[in-house]
Amino acid sequence: xxxxLREYELEAPALEIVEGEQTExxxxxxxxxxxxxxxxxxxxxxxxQAELNKNxxxxxxxxxxxxxxxxxxxxxxxxxxxxxxxxxxxYHAKELAENQKKKSISTPYGKSKSTTSSAQPEKPxxxxxxxxxxxxxxxxxxxxxxxxxxxxxxxxxxxxxxEIDGLEKVIDENGQDVPGVTIKPKNTTFxxxxx
Numbered sequence: 001x002x003x004x005l006r007e008y009e010l011e012a013p014a015l016e017i018v019e020g021e022q023t024e025x026x027x028x029x030x031x032x033x034x035x036x037x038x039x040x041x042x043x044x045x046x047x048x049q050a051e052l053n054k055n056x057x058x059x060x061x062x063x064x065x066x067x068x069x070x071x072x073x074x075x076x077x078x079x080x081x082x083x084x085x086x087x088x089x090x091y092h093a094k095e096l097a098e099n100q101k102k103k104s105i106s107t108p109y110g111k112s113k114s115t116t117s118s119a120q121p122e123k124p125x126x127x128x129x130x131x132x133x134x135x136x137x138x139x140x141x142x143x144x145x146x147x148x149x150x151x152x153x154x155x156x157x158x159x160x161x162x163e164i165d166g167l168e169k170v171i172d173e174n175g176q177d178v179p180g181v182t183i184k185p186k187n188t189t190f191x192x193x194x195x
Contacts, residue, residue, distance in 0.1 A: 091112075
């Protein structure tokens, strides 16, 4: 729904802050001193945001159109690249199986290289933690580690911040002072919204 007042203001000369303009200069020319000037500032923000949104919408349409064109034009070429890379890898694997020294194959138009890291030999990885734990408990108990930690998420639900003798403290559900916990102060933030 169009806002006739905003459209009228958009036709008026826009206030533009030029990059690099001194902040003090701007503050002297434009100062908020009452509700009317505050309202004027909000209108300036709303007008600038409307222009930014209009520019972004136009850019998004063009970017999407160009991306679709690029994807359409590139699809068959990407398929071709993947197809021939697969064929080359199959051929090179056969050659390498017959002759371990054929780590690379070169032609005037390209090179296929195979790499097998001898610095990093094959090594085991965990697949099933539960089965592994049962096996180690039965066969190698010295490798089992027992750990303790506070379930902070659950414990935090039982805590309260209270004021005692003018000091804020954290207590548990039994009223006991809880050591090892700090109080995060309230934070006030300001958000500018336009209508």
